[in-house]
Amino acid sequence: MSIGQIYKHRQLGLTDAQVVEMYTYMLKARMFDERGFVLQRSGKIAFHVSGIGQETAQVAAAYALQKGKDYFLPYYRDYGFVLTVGMTMKELLLSVFAKAEDPNSGGRQMPGHFSHKKLNIVTGSSPVTTQVPHAVGFALAAKMQRKDFVSFVTFGDGSSNQGDFHEGCNFAGVHKLPVIFMCENNQYAISVPLHKQTAGSIAERAAGYGFPGVKVDGRDALEVYRVVKEARERALRGEGPTLIEAVMYRIPPHSTSDNDLLYRTKEEVEENRAKDGLPVFRQYLTGAGLWSDEQEAELAESIKAELNEATQYAEQAPFPLPEDTLRHVYAEEGGR
Amino acid sequence: MAVITYLEAIRTAMKEEMERDESVFVLGEDVGKGGVMNATKGLRDQFGEERVMDTPLAESAIAGVAIGAAMYGMKPIAEMQYADFIFPATNQIISEAALIRYRSNNDWNCPVVVRAPYGATGGGALYHSQCPESVFFGIPGLKIVAPSNPYDAKGLLKAAVRDADPVLYFEHKKCYLGITGEVPEEDYIVPIGKADVKREGTDITVISYGITVQYALRAAEELAAEGISAHVLDLRTLQPLDKEAILAAASKTGKVLIVHEDNKTGGVGAEVSALIAEELLFELDAPIMRLCGPDVPAVGMNPPMEKFFLLSTDKIMEAMRKLALF
Secondary structure, three states, X not given: OOHHHHOHHHHOOOOHHHHHHHHHHHHHHHHHHHHHHHHHHOOOOOOOEOOOOOHHHHHHHXXXXXXXXXXXXXOOOOHHHHHHOOOOHHHHHHHHOOOOOOOOOOXXXXXXXXXXXXXXXXXXXXXXXXHHHHHHHHHHHHHHOOOOOOEEEEEEOHHHHOHHHHHHHHHHHHOOOXXXXXXXXXXXXXXXXXXXXXXXXXXXXXXXXXXXXXXXXXXXXXXXXXXXXXXXXXXXXXXXXXXXXEEOOOOOOOEOOOOXXXXXXXXXXXXXXXXXXXXXXXXXXXXXXXXXXXXXXXXXXXXXXXXXXXXXXXXXXXXXXXXXXXXXOOOOOOOO | XXXXXXXXXXHHHHHHHHHHOOOEEEEEOOHHHOOOOOOOOOHHHHHOOOOEEEOOOOHHHHHHHHHHHHHHOOEEEXXXXXXXXXXHHHHHHHHHHOOHHHHOOOOOOOOOEEEEEEOOOOOOOOOOOOOOHHHHOOOOOOEEEOOOOHHHHHHHHHHHHHOOOOEEEEEEOOHHHHOEEEEOOOOOOXXXXXXXXXXXXXOEEEEEOOHHHHHHHHHHHHHHHOOOXXXXXXXXXXXXXXXXXXXXXXXXXXXEEEEEEEEOOOOHHHHHHHHHHHHHHHHOOOOOEEEEEOOOOOOOOOHHHHXXXXXXXXXXXXXXXXXXXX
């Protein structure tokens, strides 16, 4: 590793402690995700949808944004993202167990449908890409109220074919709104591969909407950090949106209800597993003298303990009351 | 009190709400110049092009961006140029706006207003005359209003803007210039969820909303001369339905006619009818009748087909007479 590479994070304005913390979130997301599979396979939870292989881009993007200020519209694989902007492991586990205390939906939605108003995480749904115009709406509010925040929205490659993607990008381009669109191009829209989804380039679509599109290796955390940070600065300068296409690979199946070997080979998955961004980042930290096997073991141990505690807590937490089914269709008397 | 048109009532409501609250803004295709219906005429001069925002021609974005802004705390009034063109925005309205509070367990809410000019005006044909309210009717989380006169139009739009939940505001285009009425200068709202007895009567009950309320009132006037006393209930809000008022109006005469321009099958009248049947069967003196648009896709362009399709005072009067004689 060259000197230039070693100091890349410092060149980007990231401290040693920050890159180590980034790695911590990546590993947390990875281990939470693996726990999700175990819980589903053992019959403790109904469903898990995974973001394994995408954590580098998720955590890096979150790092480039401002917590408590910017608004976030993550899509359903963004565990790395939501953990980095402040959601706790316990809150994620409460969601997979669908418990009353789950801040995402009070146990109403499937896991991966994030929401946390205090953390500026905007509620999401299952029909894909509907959140893109919403992000544009937040950005419009920022512009109208002269507030210096940006909205950040993620979605998959399949999403970039939906009308809402194009309508949202166009609206934001016309009005030069402070929004960052990040496509987590993981090569598959459930079972349909990218070449059957998109004939051209996703990043280049931005040109048609009058703003920059940037293609970045989503497995390179520092590059993702750099482009998201630049996009944020552009947005705050009033120069409008940026589309980022972070290229990566979804290592596990679409969800626990999907058999991915019906549409791709084991070899292909293994080949991509070898390119996983998480160990690459770990290697970078080790090369920079910031990380060691001992630290890795210690961190994994502490995450495991946190996970165990959160799992136990969530499993034992009460479900919502059956009659709470009827609540919050509309604002309630005396409430919001 | 000033006598103004239904259209002026809608415009005045927007103007006053924008003056009252800086977070209220209007967005939609062509709204800057005043909108194709002139509903937003003059608003850009007063409030600027940011608050009376011309958007790209893309209904899903108009609704979706409004939803995002509403979740932030703004009060968007999104205009669909014609209600017939609301369908590209249906996913945003039904899957998103309606569910945001529920799915986030009250964490987020979405106080958006979507204005949808609907109904036939003559010569509008398919795609410029349709009544799509039944598509949204029965979607929990949405509120739907459909005023029949200027007073209600203004008061309901103000209530919609101030509501914490998404409201679809169906404004009948034929009322725009044809219906005038007294509207107070001072601030008032018409509460969402409350129907209104527009005429007291003792022989038959007509339940309706939108332009057909006006036809029913005219028909009632003429039938009074024949000795038939009609009670006319204007639903005003389609969702949530004012169940109490519907049952009270139905039990008053025991003979019910439900009238709307929308198709009969699956229309709002079907639900009103079911409500009455569930609760009041033994108080009825005649089968519940419905007079609605026929079950064809939409009204035709040519005058003979249009006349055949559309409801009128005469058609309603005939149905009322038939019910009275039952």
